[in-house]
Amino acid sequence: MERAVVQVTLFGLLLVLASTLPNKDDWNIYSFHINSTVTSRYATTVITSRVANRMDDSKEIEFQVRIPKNAFISKFRMFIDDQWYDGVVKGKEKAQQQYTEAVSHGQSAGLVSSVGRTLEEFKTSVTVAAHKKVTFELTYEELLKRKLGKYELQIHARPMQPVKDLKVDVYINEKAGINFIEVKGGLSTKALANAITRTHADKQAWVYFYPTEDQQKTCDGCGEQGMNGDLVIVYDVNRDTSLGDIKTSAGYFVHHFAPSSLSRIPKNVVFVIDQSGSMSGRKMQQTRIALIHILNDLAEDDHFGLITFDSNIFHWKRELVQANKKNLESAKTFAQNIQARTTTDINAAVLEGARMLNAHPREGSASIVILLTDGDPTSGETNLERIQSNVRRDIADKFPLYCLGFGHDVNFEFLEKMSLQNNGVARRIYEHSDADLQLKGFYDEVATPLLTDVTMIYNGGTNLTQTNFSQYYNGSEIVVAGQITDNDIETFTPQVVAISRDRKVTFSDTNATMEYTGTDFDSHIQRVWAYLTVKQLLEKELLLSGPEKENVKKEALELSLKYSFVTPLTSMVVTKPLGEKTDVLHKPKEGGTTQGHSTGVPFPPPVQPSWASIIPAFHNGLQGMPGISRFTDAYDVFDDFVGADDVDSDDYEDAMIVPDKTTNVPLSHRFLLKTENLSLPLCFDVTGDVRLKLLHHPNRELSVNGELDTVTNGGFRRIVIHFKTDLYVEVDTNVITVREGQTLTRHTGQDLITAGSLTVIRRNKEIDVAAGDTRMVIYIHEKDGVGFLWPVLRQQPLDNNVTGIIALKPAVYEEVQQTPSTKLKIKDQEIDVTRSNAFDYSIVSPPTLDCWLMSVESVLQRHLDDFIVTQL
Numbered sequence: 047m048e049r050a051v052v053q054v055t056l057f058g059l060l061l062v063l064a065s066t067l068p069n070k071d072d073w074n075i076y077s078f079h080i081n082s083t084v085t086s087r088y089a090t091t092v093i094t095s096r097v098a099n100r101m102d103d104s105k106e107i108e109f110q111v112r113i114p115k116n117a118f119i120s121k122f123r124m125f126i127d128d129q130w131y132d133g134v135v136k137g138k139e140k141a142q143q144q145y146t147e148a149v150s151h152g153q154s155a156g157l158v159s160s161v162g163r164t165l166e167e168f169k170t171s172v173t174v175a176a177h178k179k180v181t182f183e184l185t186y187e188e189l190l191k192r193k194l195g196k197y198e199l200q201i202h203a204r205p206m207q208p209v210k211d212l213k214v215d216v217y218i219n220e221k222a223g224i225n226f227i228e229v230k231g232g233l234s235t236k237a238l239a240n241a242i243t244r245t246h247a248d249k250q251a252w253v254y255f256y257p258t259e260d261q262q263k264t265c266d267g268c269g270e271q272g273m274n275g276d277l278v279i280v281y282d283v284n285r286d287t288s289l290g291d292i293k294t295s296a297g298y299f300v301h302h303f304a305p306s307s308l309s310r311i312p313k314n315v316v317f318v319i320d321q322s323g324s325m326s327g328r329k330m331q332q333t334r335i336a337l338i339h340i341l342n343d344l345a346e347d348d349h350f351g352l353i354t355f356d357s358n359i360f361h362w363k364r365e366l367v368q369a370n371k372k373n374l375e376s377a378k379t380f381a382q383n384i385q386a387r388t389t390t391d392i393n394a395a396v397l398e399g400a401r402m403l404n405a406h407p408r409e410g411s412a413s414i415v416i417l418l419t420d421g422d423p424t425s426g427e428t429n430l431e432r433i434q435s436n437v438r439r440d441i442a443d444k445f446p447l448y449c450l451g452f453g454h455d456v457n458f459e460f461l462e463k464m465s466l467q468n469n470g471v472a473r474r475i476y477e478h479s480d481a482d483l484q485l486k487g488f489y490d491e492v493a494t495p496l497l498t499d500v501t502m503i504y505n506g507g508t509n510l511t512q513t514n515f516s517q518y519y520n521g522s523e524i525v526v527a528g529q530i531t532d533n534d535i536e537t538f539t540p541q542v543v544a545i546s547r548d549r550k551v552t553f554s555d556t557n558a559t560m561e562y563t564g565t566d567f568d569s570h571i572q573r574v575w576a577y578l579t580v581k582q583l584l585e586k587e588l589l590l591s592g593p594e595k596e597n598v599k600k601e602a603l604e605l606s607l608k609y610s611f612v613t614p615l616t617s618m619v620v621t622k623p624l625g626e627k628t629d630v631l632h633k634p635k636e637g638g639t640t641q642g643h644s645t646g647v648p649f650p651p652p653v654q655p656s657w658a659s660i661i662p663a664f665h666n667g668l669q670g671m672p673g674i675s676r677f678t679d680a681y682d683v684f685d686d687f688v689g690a691d692d693v694d695s696d697d698y699e700d701a702m703i704v705p706d707k708t709t710n711v712p713l714s715h716r717f718l719l720k721t722e723n724l725s726l727p728l729c730f731d732v733t734g735d736v737r738l739k740l741l742h743h744p745n746r747e748l749s750v751n752g753e754l755d756t757v758t759n760g761g762f763r764r765i766v767i768h769f770k771t772d773l774y775v776e777v778d779t780n781v782i783t784v785r786e787g788q789t790l791t792r793h794t795g796q797d798l799i800t801a802g803s804l805t806v807i808r809r810n811k812e813i814d815v816a817a818g819d820t821r822m823v824i825y826i827h828e829k830d831g832v833g834f835l836w837p838v839l840r841q842q843p844l845d846n847n848v849t850g851i852i853a854l855k856p857a858v859y860e861e862v863q864q865t866p867s868t869k870l871k872i873k874d875q876e877i878d879v880t881r882s883n884a885f886d887y888s889i890v891s892p893p894t895l896d897c898w899l900m901s902v903e904s905v906l907q908r909h910l911d912d913f914i915v916t917q918l
């Protein structure tokens with residue numbers, strides 16, 4: 047006991063020493079607050095950072111935070127020397143002038159750039175005199191989107207150093223009542239559990255997150271640079287009436303429509319899958335997995351079709367067929383055998399999908415086309431405009447087209463435009479180990495149509511946002527905002543007309559939830575209207591050309607300026623104290639070639655813009671005007687991450703747009719080897735893209751190998767079990783594939799799989815494997831939202847001849863020296879070790895354990911090569 051206490055103290059002391067070092071000659075963030083207020087799904091978040099220059103010289107102090115891509119920055123200001131310096135939103139051209147002037151004076155500009163799937167980075171800096179302070183305050187606003195039955199507010203906390211006074215306050219106010227609220231995200235871990243307080247009282251909820259300085263250094267993903275991660279507040283509201291919530295105030299209204307007590311409409315869905323050469327490898331594999339999951343989820347009264355295409359079109363069946371067991375089995379076999387081939391004829395494939403749906407009776411059902419592609423059209427019709435007009439002609443507003451752009455070589459703007467022209471949305475699928483989950487996740491959002499041809503009617507309303515929606519899906523929400531003509535509430539009557547299964551339905555119970563909020567919320571409802579209107583105008587602009595485009599653009603610009611939104615049409619100009627640089631902050635835009643920023647219609651849930659939206663990084667004006675190559679930008683972002691030592695998987699993935707993949711930093715995976723008594727376990731790192739021999743049991747003809755994940759440093763991506771001569775079981779985070787002789791079966795559910803004397807049982811996040819006297823468990827853990835596998839040997843075979851990394855005997859060592867550094871003695875060998883820690887993935891909720899870190903060879907007592915296999 048006594049020894050343990052001493053060790054803890056030493057450990058704590060080390061941390062303190064280390065953390066004071068970088069700050070000694072630097073600036074100090076003494077307070078960092080994030081305050082988010084959500085009223086009727088509209089979130090306004092204020093980040094306030096107070097920084098002191100503790101130096102005897104003036105110092106350039108940086109403010110760098112990450113905000114959701116869907117948000118508009120609406121305010122930024124700095125307080126220096128008893129004076130506020132306010133950012134001003136200006137039209138891009140005006141801002142550009144100011145910027146150019148600044149550059150010509152040798153000054154630089156700040157920037158907002160896109161990081162990861164959901165975040166954008168805002169960055170600026172200011173020079174602060176010796177022993178003076180600065181306060182940065184950034185405000186952004188966003189309308190939370192309901193997806194799969196919940197709203198998510200993402201808060202990214204990354205102050206760049208441990209902060210004494212770090213607070214995240216979230217206040218949610220929903221008049222309809224809050225149904226449930228949860229806190230998720232990378233920061234919501236056990237280590238930080240006691241820093242999070244959640245209070246929920248019917249219509250209101252509060253989440254407070256006040257981590258201590260120590261917690262900020264030791265949490266998952268955090269380090270000497272302090273906290274770095276997300277807090278995601280997940281909630282939904284009660285829905286009493288089918289017409290939904292209508293809030294009105296000062297002449298504006300917002301209507302949230304999400305009826306839930308409707309029965310599903312059978313759907314007719316055609317999947318159009320790209321199998322061109324560029325899809326080969328992991329992308330194709332993930333597509334196959336996702337497709338099989340999706341097929342498993344089809345209901346018996348759904349009809350479906352499956353088309354794959356490269357330069358040719360391949361049908362599974364020429365017409366839509368019912369999703370009965372026999373057809374599904376056959377379709378799954380077809381899906382399993384999709385192979386990547388040659389070039390891409392998008393035009394012919396989508397037209398064929400439309401033909402199949404057009405040929406199928408639509409009464410009482412909802413039709414959908416889902417296109418998955420990873421590239422440009424390269425064969426058949428390749429003129430983008432002609433493809434768009436062909437597709438539009440053949441679909442003729444009869445059903446929505448959803449386009450999924452896989453990876454970063456895709457012409458996303460083309461897909462986006464084509465989706466919007468056909469009542470759908472485009473979504474990016476990030477090339478990442480969870481791509482199959484992204485595909486399945488998108489499908490889930492549209493899997494349950496409840497209404498089609500939804501028309502939202504507002505007598506006495508004007509300046510409405512989008513009112514016609516081709517389909518409404520379970521778990522989503524339609525939001526419409528507008529003005530009330532002459533603010534005359536008496537004559538304002540909302541009504542929704544739609545088709546449910548095969549009958550027309552009207553929703554119009556006006557008395558229940560029409561809510562008149564006082565003047566407190568005046569600006570709030572008006573801002574929701576402005577936010578939605580700007581988002582939709584930006585989208586509309588994408589579809590138009592000529593004078594119409596200019597008009598829409600002008601309208602969007604005027605509103606952005608009026609409501610002070612930083613959109614792709616505006617910039618924020620931050621004027622600093624005399625003699626300092628002027629910053630011009632732009633919102634990045636999708637694709638980087640047109641002005642259109644893709645943020646989606648209110649329904650279905652919008653497209654998340656992506657990595658491509660990296661705006662030019664200005665380097666002290668050397669490169670002059672914006673529009674410098676994307677290549678440089680990519681490196682900028684990349685360096686940023688690597689330098690900051692916070693390569694989280696999303697960011698990393700996105701930064702990998704650099705053409706040369708050799709810049710890929712190999713991941714280290716940490717393994718633990720426990721001891722039989724209670725002394726500290728040993729740990730060691732295995733680095734790089736390797737396949738390991740997990741277990742080899744020659745007498746039973748059993749061998750198990752695993753491939754380490756290359757995206758997250760958690761554990762294994764795939765594990766393969768070979769048993770006897772003809773049984774092969776492959777496990778990944780989603781699917782268990784069994785090959786017995788010539789028969790291949792795939793299991794995605796909570797199946798019991800038996801094959802000879804091998805049994806595999808999957809229960810939720812745990813896969814049990816038993817083969818004779820050997821029993822192992824494969825856990826499915828998650829890190830940064832990415833699943834990985836971790837195998838544990840539960841029953842050591844009696845046989846002495848068993849080898850492999852999970853069959854290592856418990857560690858036996860003696861501590862022989864403690865100063866100046868610790869040495870352990872293992873089998874007559876003295877080994878230098880350092881104290882470290884590791885996740886114990888052999889447990890469902892992995893705790894962090896302290897351990898003695900040493901080289902892999904020292905632990906294994908032989909070369910790692912003996913544990914490496916070339917083939918799974």
Ligand SMILES: *[C@@H]1O[C@H](CO)[C@@H](O)[C@H](O)[C@H]1NC(C)=O
Nearest residue numbers: 079081082083092213215217
């Ligand atoms: C957060 O913002 C709200 C609304 O602006 C304000 O009422 C509240 O006092 C703020 N809370 C904190 C802790 O700053």
Ligand SMILES: *[C@@H]1O[C@H](CO)[C@@H](O)[C@H](O)[C@H]1NC(C)=O
Nearest residue numbers: 194195308309310494520521
């Ligand atoms: C819609 O989703 C909810 C849960 O999110 C579920 O309870 C309900 O049964 C679903 N409705 C249909 C028709 O599937």
Ligand SMILES: *[C@@H]1O[C@H](CO)[C@@H](O)[C@H](O)[C@H]1NC(C)=O
Nearest residue numbers: 507508509510529531601605
């Ligand atoms: C709202 O609509 C009226 C006409 O119905 C129009 O005159 C007015 O300019 C519109 N307001 C805005 C802010 O678009």
Ligand SMILES: *[C@@H]1O[C@H](CO)[C@@H](O)[C@H](O)[C@H]1NC(C)=O
Nearest residue numbers: 499500501502512513514515
């Ligand atoms: C919306 O749909 C209705 C009928 O369904 C139609 O009359 C109206 O023109 C549509 N409005 C728009 C803006 O497309």
Ligand SMILES: *[C@@H]1O[C@H](CO)[C@@H](O)[C@H](O)[C@H]1NC(C)=O
Nearest residue numbers: 287289554555556557558559
């Ligand atoms: C509207 O309110 C009246 C009186 O409170 C009630 O009788 C009626 O049923 C309500 N209508 C609906 C559709 O709820």
Ligand SMILES: *[C@@H]1O[C@H](CO)[C@@H](O)[C@H](O)[C@H]1NC(C)=O
Nearest residue numbers: 721723724725858859860861
């Ligand atoms: C564990 O066993 C080793 C070797 O037998 C011994 O040196 C060590 O003191 C033991 N540790 C504890 C905590 O019992």
Ligand SMILES: *[C@@H]1O[C@H](CO)[C@@H](O)[C@H](O)[C@H]1NC(C)=O
Nearest residue numbers: 744745746844845846847848
């Ligand atoms: C281990 O394998 C050797 C041959 O490779 C065999 O002679 C020996 O009996 C085996 N040991 C056990 C315990 O099965």
